Amino acid sequence: LDNSHHRQLVEYFQTQMRKDPDVASAVAAIRTLLEFLKRDKAETLFGLRKNLTQAIDRLAEVDSSVAVSSGGELFLRFISLTSLEHSDLSQCKKVMVERGELFLKKMSLSRSKVAKLCHTFIKDGAKILTHSSSRVVLRVLQSAAADKKRFTVYVTESQPDSAGRNMAEALSKLNVPVTVILDAAVGYILEKVDLVIVGAEGVVESGGIINKIGTYQLALCSKAHNKPFYVVAESFKFVRLYPLNQQDVPDRFKYKADTLKTAKNLAKEHPMIDYTPPSLITLLFTDLGVLTPSAVSDELIKLYL
Amino acid sequence: MNIKTGKQSNMLGSTRYTAFRPAKAELDRISLPAAILNSGHGTSFQSGSNAGCGTEEPCAVWVVAKGRSFIQLPVRASAGESLAFFAFSNMAAAAEAKELNDNSGAQDETDSKKNEILRARNDGMELSKEEKQRLRKEKKQQKKNKKDDKGQPDNGMGKKDKKPLTAPSAQVTTQVQQPVVTQKALSASPVSEAPAPVDRPAKSKAELRAERRARQEADRASKQAKKGESAAQPSVGKTKAPPNELQPVVKRLPEHIQADDPEVVKKLAKKLEKQQIPVRLDYGYKVSLFSHLHQYSRKAPLTQQMSIPSTVIHPSIVRLGLQYSQGIVAGSNARSIALLHAFKQVIRDYSTPPNEELSRDLVNKLKPYISFLNQCRPLSASMGNAIKFIKKEISNIPSQCKEEEAKSRLQASIDNYIEVKINLAAEAITKFAIEKISNDDVILVYGCSSLVNHILCDAFKKERKFRVVVVDSRPRLEGREALRRLVKMGIHCTYVLISAVSYILPEVSKVFLGAHALLANGYVMSRVGTSQIALVAKAYNVPVLVCCETYKFCERVQTDSFVSNELDDPDELTVTRNGRTQLKHWQSFHMLGLLNLVYDVTPPDFVDLVITELGMIPCTSVPVVLRVKNVDQ
Numbered sequence: 001l002d003n004s005h006h007r008q009l010v011e012y013f014q015t016q017m018r019k020d021p022d023v024a025s026a027v028a029a030i031r032t033l034l035e036f037l038k039r040d041k042a043e044t045l046f047g048l049r050k051n052l053t054q055a056i057d058r059l060a061e062v063d064s065s066v067a068v069s070s071g072g073e074l075f076l077r078f079i080s081l082t083s084l085e086h087s088d089l090s091q092c093k094k095v096m097v098e099r100g101e102l103f104l105k106k107m108s109l110s111r112s113k114v115a116k117l118c119h120t121f122i123k124d125g126a127k128i129l130t131h132s133s134s135r136v137v138l139r140v141l142q143s144a145a146a147d148k149k150r151f152t153v154y155v156t157e158s159q160p161d162s163a164g165r166n167m168a169e170a171l172s173k174l175n176v177p178v179t180v181i182l183d184a185a186v187g188y189i190l191e192k193v194d195l196v197i198v199g200a201e202g203v204v205e206s207g208g209i210i211n212k213i214g215t216y217q218l219a220l221c222s223k224a225h226n227k228p229f230y231v232v233a234e235s236f237k238f239v240r241l242y243p244l245n246q247q248d249v250p251d252r253f254k255y256k257a258d259t260l261k262t263a264k265n266l267a268k269e270h271p272m273i274d275y276t277p278p279s280l281i282t283l284l285f286t287d288l289g290v291l292t293p294s295a296v297s298d299e300l301i302k303l304y305l
Numbered sequence: 306m307n308i309k310t311g312k313q314s315n316m317l318g319s320t321r322y323t324a325f326r327p328a329k330a331e332l333d334r335i336s337l338p339a340a341i342l343n344s345g346h347g348t349s350f351q352s353g354s355n356a357g358c359g360t361e362e363p364c365a366v367w368v369v370a371k372g373r374s375f376i377q378l379p380v381r382a383s384a385g386e387s388l389a390f391f392a393f394s395n396m397a398a399a400a401e402a403k404e405l406n407d408n409s410g411a412q413d414e415t416d417s418k419k420n421e422i423l424r425a426r427n428d429g430m431e432l433s434k435e436e437k438q439r440l441r442k443e444k445k446q447q448k449k450n451k452k453d454d455k456g457q458p459d460n461g462m463g464k465k466d467k468k469p470l471t472a473p474s475a476q477v478t479t480q481v482q483q484p485v486v487t488q489k490a491l492s493a494s495p496v497s498e499a500p501a502p503v504d505r506p507a508k509s510k511a512e513l514r515a516e517r518r519a520r521q522e523a524d525r526a527s528k529q530a531k532k533g534e535s536a537a538q539p540s541v542g543k544t545k546a547p548p549n550e551l552q553p554v555v556k557r558l559p560e561h562i563q564a565d566d567p568e569v570v571k572k573l574a575k576k577l578e579k580q581q582i583p584v585r586l587d588y589g590y591k592v593s594l595f596s597h598l599h600q601y602s603r604k605a606p607l608t609q610q611m612s613i614p615s616t617v618i619h620p621s622i623v624r625l626g627l628q629y630s631q632g633i634v635a636g637s638n639a640r641s642i643a644l645l646h647a648f649k650q651v652i653r654d655y656s657t658p659p660n661e662e663l664s665r666d667l668v669n670k671l672k673p674y675i676s677f678l679n680q681c682r683p684l685s686a687s688m689g690n691a692i693k694f695i696k697k698e699i700s701n702i703p704s705q706c707k708e709e710e711a712k713s714r715l716q717a718s719i720d721n722y723i724e725v726k727i728n729l730a731a732e733a734i735t736k737f738a739i740e741k742i743s744n745d746d747v748i749l750v751y752g753c754s755s756l757v758n759h760i761l762c763d764a765f766k767k768e769r770k771f772r773v774v775v776v777d778s779r780p781r782l783e784g785r786e787a788l789r790r791l792v793k794m795g796i797h798c799t800y801v802l803i804s805a806v807s808y809i810l811p812e813v814s815k816v817f818l819g820a821h822a823l824l825a826n827g828y829v830m831s832r833v834g835t836s837q838i839a840l841v842a843k844a845y846n847v848p849v850l851v852c853c854e855t856y857k858f859c860e861r862v863q864t865d866s867f868v869s870n871e872l873d874d875p876d877e878l879t880v881t882r883n884g885r886t887q888l889k890h891w892q893s894f895h896m897l898g899l900l901n902l903v904y905d906v907t908p909p910d911f912v913d914l915v916i917t918e919l920g921m922i923p924c925t926s927v928p929v930v931l932r933v934k935n936v937d938q
Contacts (some may be wrong), residue, residue: 242847294925
C-alpha cells in the first residue's frame with residue numbers, strides 16, 4: 001500500500017490522540033483502523049487482511065507502546081473471528097465494520113468497568129502507592145473518590161519523563177491528598193503504604209505485566225513488605241508475548257518509537273519499560289473480571305484461540 | 306407340576322429345556338432349590354408362604370436354564386395372571402414363552418403372582434466364568450442386533466435390561482432376551498419404553514424370532530469352536546458408551562499400583578491368569594516407602610516364563626515387551642512410537658473371527674497384549690494416551706465396514722497419529738523454542754530428551770550461537786547419548802554430573818527440560834533428578850523451560866513422587882565405574898535396600914514456561930489445554 005494512505009492513517013491517528021487526550025492510545029489506534037477498514041479498497045479478504053496488518057505495523061512505528069500492537073492484533077482477530085461466508089466482499093466488509101464498531105464500543109467502556117471492579121478494594125483511610133501516570137488508575141481513584149472514600153496517594157516521580165507529576169496534578173484536582181516521591185524512595189515509603197496499584201501497558205501470557213520502568217522494583221519491594229500489588233488493565237492490553245526475564249522483552253517495545261528509528265546503538269539507550277513477573281502480582285483487575293495471574297493465560301486462550 | 310415340553314425342542318435342535326407351570330396351590334409348596342436361596346437372589350422367593358406378589362411389588366425371577374445361565378427378570382405380576390416361563394439356553398426362544406403366555410391367557414387357574422423358576426439342569430448354580438462371558442457377549446450382540454432392528458416396529462425390545470414387567474407377556478420377551486447377571490435389576494426402573502401393545506402383528510414377531518434363532522444357532526456353533534481356543538477375555542461387562550453420545554465421560558483412573566496389598570495382587574494375578582500371561586515376580590528387598598510399587602529384575606524378563614512362540618501374544622508384542630524390559634527401547638517418544646508400530650503389525654495380522662464384530666473383538670484382543678506390556682515394564686502416560694486413542698479408533702469403526710477397509714483405515718489413523726502428535730508437534734515446538742534461544746546463551750539440558758535434542762540441533766542449524774551444558778546422572782547415564790548427538794552436530798558442549806549442578810548454574814542462562822508427562826495440576830513428571838535441577842535453577846533465578854507434546858498430558862494428579870512411580874532393577878546400582886561391585890551381596894544384608902527410582906515430579910512453581918505445539922503456556926494452564934482438548938474430541 002502506498003505511502004499516501006499510510007500518511008493519512010498516521011495523521012488520523014494523531015488527530016484522534018490530540019482530540020481526546022484521555023483516551024487510551026490503543027483505542028485511538030483501533031478507531032484509526034476502523035476508519036482505515038471503511039476506506040480500504042482491497043478486492044479480496046486476503047488483501048484486506050494484509051492491508052490491515054501493514055496498517056497496524058505502521059501505527060506501531062508511530063507509537064511503539066505494547067498496547068497499540070496488542071489492540072491492533074485483537075481488533076484483527078475480533079473482526080475476522082466470525083465465519084465470513086458471504087460471497088460478496090462488500091457484504092463481508094460490512095459485517096467486519098459492524099463487528100469493529102462493536103469492538104470499539106466494548107473497548108471504550110472497559111475502563112469504567114475496571115474502575116467499578118477495583119474501587120471497592122480501596123478502603124476508607126487507605127494509603128495508596130502508584131507508579132508514574134496511568135489513566136486507568138486515575139479513573140479508579142476517581143470512582144473511589146466519588147464513592148466518598150478518604151485516601152491519600154503517593155506517586156513516584158517516574159523519570160526520565162517525570163510523568164508522575166502530571167498524575168499528581170490530576171489527582172489534586174480531585175481533592176485527593178497526593179505526594180510525589182522520588183523513584184529511589186519507594187523502599188522508604190512502603191512501610192507507610194497499605195496497597196500498591198499500577199496500570200499496565202501490556203499484560204503478557206504468563207500473567208506478568210509490561211509497564212513503565214521502575215514497576216519491577218516497586219513490585220519486588222511490595223513483595224518484600226507483604227503489601228498487595230494490584231494491576232489495573234483493560235483486556236485489549238493482553239498480548240501474546242512470553243518474556244522469561246528482562247532481556248527477553250523485544251526491543252521494539254522497550255524504547256520509544258523515535259528512539260528506535262534514530263538511535264545508533266540501542267544498548268546505550270535507556271529502556272522505557274520493564275517486565276514484572278506474575279509471582280509478584282497479587283491480582284489483576286480487567287474488564288473480564290478480577291483475575292489471578294495464572295487465570296490470565298486462560299483468558300488469553302479464550303481470546304486468541 | 307405340569308411339565309410341559311414345547312415343540313420347540315425340535316426346531317432348536319439339541320436345545321433341551323423344560324418348562325413348568327405350577328398350579329396356584331402348588332406355588333406355595335414350591336421348594337426352591339437351596340442353592341438359589343443361598344445365592345441370595347430372588348428374595349421374593351424366600352418362603353413360598355408369604356408370596357409377596359399378591360401386590361404389585363416387583364419381584365425377582367430367576368430362570369435357570371440349561372447351561373446354567375442365569376436370567377433375572379424383575380417381574381411385577383398382578384393377580385389373576387399366569388406366567389409361564391420357559392427356560393432356554395437360547396434367549397431368543399423366549400419368544401416362544403411369550404407366545405405360550407398369550408395362548409395360556411388369563412384363563413389359568415393360577416393367580417400366582419410369583420413367577421416360576423425353571424431349572425433345566427441341576428448342575429448347581431455357579432456360573433462358570435466362561436459362561437458368564439459368553440452370556441455377556443450374547444447380550445451385547447443382542448443389543449447390537451436390536452439397534453439394527455430398531456427401525457422396524459418393535460415390540461418394546463428396548464435396550465433397557467432392567468424394567469419392571471407391567472405387561473408381563475410383552476416384557477417377558479424383552480427380559481428373557483436380555484439376561485442380566487447382576488442383581489441390580491431389582492430396582493424398579495421407570496418404564497421408559499411403554500409396554501408393548503399386545504396386539505402386535507404376530508408376523509413381525511415371528512420374523513424377528515426367526516432371525517434371532519438363526520443368529521443364536523450360528524453363535525452356538527462358533528462358541529463350540531472357540532471353546533478350545535485361548536482364554537476368554539476378561540470383559541468387564543461395562544456397556545461401552547457410544548462414542549458420539551454427549552454424556553459426561555467418566556474418566557477411568559489408572560489402577561493404583563499396590564504391590565503390597567495382597568488383595569490387589571491376587572486380583573491382578575487372576576486377571577493375568579485369565580489372559581494367560583505369566584505374572585512377573587518382584588525382586589529383592591524394597592525400600593518401605595516404595596513398597597507399593599513393583600520392582601523387577603532385568604535378568605528375569607517375562608519372556609522366560611512363556612513358551613516362545615507364544616500362542617496368546619502376538620510375536621511383535623513379545624519382542625516389544627522384551628525390548629522394553631531390557632531397556633533397549635527407552636524414552637517416552639520412542640516407546641510410544643514402537644508401541645504404535647507393533648499395534649499396526651497386530652492389526653495387519655488380525656482377521657475377524659466369524660460372527661464377531663471387528664470393533665469389539667479387536668479391542669478385546671488388545672487387552673492381553675497391554676497387560677503383557679504392562680508386566681514387562683509399566684506403561685508410560687504417553688503410551689496410555691496412545692492406547693486410548695487406538696481403542697477409540699477401533700470402536701469407532703462402523704459395523705458395515707469391510708474388514709480390509711477397516712484395517713487399512715486403522716493403520717492410516719495410527720500413522721496419522723504418529724505424524725501429527727509426535728513428529729509435527731516436535732516441529733511446532735521447535736519453532737516456538739527457537740524464539741527463546743538467543744545468541745550467547747548457555748543452555749543446560751538434563752539426560753537425553755529426544756525433543757530437546759531436536760530443538761538444539763535445529764537451533765544450531767538456524768545459526769544461533771549458543772553452548773550447551775549436559776548434566777548426567779547414574780545409573781542410566783543417558784546424558785552421554787545426548788552429548789554424542791550434540792557434539793556430532795558441532796555444538797559446543799560441557800558435561801557434568803548432577804552433583805556439580807550448583808557449581809555450573811551461575812554460568813547458565815536457560816534450562817531446557819523434557820518431560821515424561823504433564824499432570825493435570827501442572828506438575829511435571831520427568832526423569833529422576835529433574836526436580837532437583839529445577840529447584841537449583843530457581844534458586845539462581847535461571848528460567849526453566851519444559852518442552853512437552855500435548856499427547857503426553859495426562860489426567861492424573863500427583864503432588865509427590867512417591868504415590869506413583871517406577872522402580873528399576875536395584876542391581877544396576879551395584880555396578881561402579883571401575884567394575885568393582887562392593888554391593889554384590891547386598892541381598893544378604895537384610896537391612897540394606899537399594900532404590901533405583903525412575904521418575905520424579907516437579908512442582909509448577911519451579912517451571913517458568915511450558916512449550917507445547919499449541920503455544921507457550923504457563924505451567925498452571927495445563928488443565929485448560931486438557932479441557933480444550935476434550936472439547937475438541
